[in-house]
Amino acid sequence: MFNLKTILIKIVVDFAASWCGPCRVIAPFVAELAKKMPHVTFLKVDVDELKEVASDWGVEAMPTFLLIKDGKAVASIVGAKKGELQQTIIKHSANTSTSG
Amino acid sequence: MAISGFEGFEKRLELQFSSHDPDIGVGLRNLDFKSIEKVLHEVQCTVVSALGNQHFDSYVLSESSLFIYPTMIIIKTCGTTQLLKSVQPFIHLAETLNLHIVALRYTRGSFIFPQAQPHPYTSFSEEVVYLEDNIPESLCYKKASVIPSKLTKHSWHVFSAGAEEYTEDDLSGLYTVEVCMTDLDQTLARKFFRHPNDGKNGDSAGREMTEITSINRINPKAKICDFAFDPCGYSMNGLDGDRYSTIHVTPEDGFSYASFECVGSIYNDDMADMVKKAVKVFGPGTVSVATTNAGRDMCMRIKNAVESLAMKCRSSSTDEFPAAGMVMFQTFTTRRNRI
Numbered sequence: 001m002f003n004l005k006t007i008l009i010k011i012v013v014d015f016a017a018s019w020c021g022p023c024r025v026i027a028p029f030v031a032e033l034a035k036k037m038p039h040v041t042f043l044k045v046d047v048d049e050l051k052e053v054a055s056d057w058g059v060e061a062m063p064t065f066l067l068i069k070d071g072k073a074v075a076s077i078v079g080a081k082k083g084e085l086q087q088t089i090i091k092h093s094a095n096t097s098t099s100g
Numbered sequence: 101m102a103i104s105g106f107e108g109f110e111k112r113l114e115l116q117f118s119s120h121d122p123d124i125g126v127g128l129r130n131l132d133f134k135s136i137e138k139v140l141h142e143v144q145c146t147v148v149s150a151l152g153n154q155h156f157d158s159y160v161l162s163e164s165s166l167f168i169y170p171t172m173i174i175i176k177t178c179g180t181t182q183l184l185k186s187v188q189p190f191i192h193l194a195e196t197l198n199l200h201i202v203a204l205r206y207t208r209g210s211f212i213f214p215q216a217q218p219h220p221y222t223s224f225s226e227e228v229v230y231l232e233d234n235i236p237e238s239l240c241y242k243k244a245s246v247i248p249s250k251l252t253k254h255s256w257h258v259f260s261a262g263a264e265e266y267t268e269d270d271l272s273g274l275y276t277v278e279v280c281m282t283d284l285d286q287t288l289a290r291k292f293f294r295h296p297n298d299g300k301n302g303d304s305a306g307r308e309m310t311e312i313t314s315i316n317r318i319n320p321k322a323k324i325c326d327f328a329f330d331p332c333g334y335s336m337n338g339l340d341g342d343r344y345s346t347i348h349v350t351p352e353d354g355f356s357y358a359s360f361e362c363v364g365s366i367y368n369d370d371m372a373d374m375v376k377k378a379v380k381v382f383g384p385g386t387v388s389v390a391t392t393n394a395g396r397d398m399c400m401r402i403k404n405a406v407e408s409l410a411m412k413c414r415s416s417s418t419d420e421f422p423a424a425g426m427v428m429f430q431t432f433t434t435r436r437n438r439i
Contacts, residue, residue, distance in 0.1 A: 019126040021157035021168060022150030025133050061153045061323040061339055079325040080150040083301035 011068040012089060014044045015054055020062040026080035033086060040093055067092050104213050106333075108350035108357025109280065110164050111183040111208045111221065112176040115190055117199035119171070127170030127199060129157055135193055140166070142185040145177055148302060148335075151325035155342035160327045160335045165346045167337070171199060176361070178348060180218055184227065187234045203262035204235055205424055209280045209388060210255050212355050224257045231259055238263045241422040249388065249431040250415035254280075256390045262423025273367055275394040277402065279360040279375060285383030288313070289351035293332040302327045309334050318360075318377045319345060319370070343368075347378065358382045364394065371398060376405035387411060387432040393425040403430055410435050 014030055016023035034042040047054040047062060057066060057073065065085055067075040074092060077085050117128065129152075140146060140161065149160040159166040163181050167174040173190055177183045184206070191201050206227070211217055220226035228244040239261035247256040291313050294305050305328035310316050315336060316324060322338035322345060329335075332352065338345035345362040360378035364371040371394075379387055387406060391399050403413050411432040418428045 017152075019129050020152040021129055021131070021133065021136075022152045022159070025147065025150050061151050061325075063151075077303075078151065078323060079303075081303040081325075084303035087301060087304070 011041045011043060013057075013066045013068060014042065015047055015057070015059045015062060015064040015066070016044055017047045017062050022080040023063045026063055026082065026085075029082050030085075033089065037089065037093070040089060104216050105352060105355035106350050107179050107211055107213050107216060108282075108348070108355065108359070109209045109211050110176040110178045110348065110359060111181070112174070112206070112278065112361075113183055113186065114203075114205040114276075115173045115187070115194075115201060116203040117171045117173075117194050118202045119197075119199050121198060124170050124199070127197060128168050128173060128194060129170060130197060131168070131193055136166075136168075139186050139189040139193070142189065143175070143177055143183055144181045149306075149325050149327045151323065151337065151339060153323065153339045153341075156339070156344065158325060158337040158339055158344060158346075160325055160337055164335065164348050165337055167344050167346075169342075174344075176346070176348075178350070180216055180221075182218065184220065184230055184234070187231065191236070201236065201239065202264065203423055204231070204239060204260070205392070206231060206257075206259040207278065207390065207392075208257050209390075210253055210257075212282070212357065227257075228259055231261070235261055239423075241265050243421045243423075245419050245421070247390075247417050247419050247427065247429040248415075249417065249429060251386065251388075251431050251433070254386070254388050254431055256388065256427070256429040258419070258421065258424070258427055260421040260424035264423070266421070266423050266425045273365050275364050275366070275398065276392045277360075277362050277364060277371060277375060277394065278390045278392075279378060280388045280390075281358045281360075281379065281382050281384035281386070282356065283385030284349075284351065284356040284358055286353060286356075288381065288383045289349075289353070289356050292328075292334045292349045292351035294328055294330055296331070300328075302329065306334060306336070310336060313381050314377070315347060315381055318374050318381070319362075338362075345374070347381075349382075358384065364398070366395070366398075369401075372401040372405040375402050376409060379406055379409055379411075385434050389430045389432075391428045391430075394428065395426075396428075399428045399430065406430075406432050 145163040220230040242261040306326035322340040326336040334349040
């Protein structure tokens, strides 16, 4: 029981806006990733509807992805960067841990 | 010089639109990505990265950059791309949003490998014919001009057309600076090569280049969208409020080239400093600076900034365009000519 695959990140937050072209560019890719990674929760924040949330997290450009673990952002990707988004999520979520 | 290599010099197109409807909203930013991709396919390039903010969308392309504002499109592409094939499709797409073209500006420097260009880019007069055939008659204030310099290889090509005459009164306070650099310092240019099997993707390699070359310090306020090509080459778009900046680098020796372009506002006076920082990143042997609507005072400040980097201004010419205002073209070379 102590040799568990520990999921290091739990949540990916996608800060987006309906009027932002680059957000629409990456949206289908994010949807695919979410399907492929059921162990990670993908959330989308509309920066118009939740202005305060966006400004609390210092989001100035879209899309911005925050990888969150224990309530803290452990990594961020600014821009519609498919390769980097996928690699960063894998890096932070697929580590194995043998501690118990 | 190599017989032929990658053409770094970009072709640049700026299209301005307006609507009878005062509530334009996000305008052209509503264009769906599939339509944009179709236009880019005609031009022969693709989107590799993208970033937007409250004011505009920016796209890093496989060959340079695209910016979409609610009523303006700026697209610049390098290599042997077919930039002008985007004119008609963009005009049509804008029409679907009830936006009508009111001004167009096409600019470029002198190609390093002119013989490698496809028609109509083989000569400026052919490009002008193509443009005139592909814009509506309403853009009646037209002018095409080649602004010369004392460096025989460098001249600045401008075609401008507008539905209305440019007047100082409707000055938005915005101006454009286009810097072209050749004969880059080899040590500095090497930073834009990737290591084989570096295990990185274009995004992460690009971010690393942005940092190690201090490109991120040119405008520390800007949000940067960057990309590194394999095996070499680099592009970035910077977003600072409603102002964009963009850098493109072809680092190969023999035809090395880098460009820095930025839109400035008369209400901010950091432009000369940004140009200086950008030129310093590359240590070029030759620099040209084309400014549109900047005013002589700003041109002088930019000149002084470039000259403070051990470069000498070799020529300075201006021309007036009925729909675009004043364009100044300045060229510089290093004080000690390198071998």
